[in-house]
């Protein structure tokens with residue numbers, strides 16, 4: 001099957017890449033936010049950098065723009081409830097942090113207790129393709145923690161039933 005970008009073949013190809021899912025949290029000094037992120041990847045080896053893409057429609061994007069730190073947590077297969085909370089609801093309507101155990105990290109960035117495989121880092125650059133509905137934040141990791149046991153990641157195809165709290169189209173420019 002071949003097709004034009006933006007149509008079915010593109011969506012299907014990316015679905016087959018099947019990226020692992022993250023929960024990205026942040027705090028701007030006043031308010032906390034966090035959402036599920038499937039668009040991400042390492043983007044430098046030395047120095048280490050990790051990129052995450054945030055939808056302009058999301059509250060997490062609006063808070064991250066002014067945050068000193070973000071925390072990037074790996075979701076495990078057993079974390080369906082956390083995925084539904086952070087991916088299926090929006091902080092515009094609900095205080096997600098009233099529904100999960102968390103600890104305050106540097107500059108108040110919330111660390112989700114159930115998700116120990118994580119990095120905390122500073123956003124050092126943003127890439128804003130004005131035509132796109134997501135904005136890239138490049139993160140310089142400062143602290144990394146790992147669980148003692150092996151992570152069984154949750155992948156995109158494991159979360160087919162989670163309806164995003166905000167549709168990306170809401171943030172289109």
Ligand SMILES: Cc1cc2nc3c(=O)[nH]c(=O)nc-3n(C[C@H](O)[C@H](O)[C@H](O)COP(=O)(O)O)c2cc1C
Nearest residue numbers: 036038039054055058059060087089090091165166
């Ligand atoms: C499987 C899945 C993958 C997602 N990937 C992203 C992503 O890469 N970037 C993003 O900003 N939102 C992504 N979302 C959407 C947000 O997690 C969702 O809209 C969330 O409710 C936004 O919450 P907020 O408004 O509190 O930030 C994804 C959602 C799901 C279910």
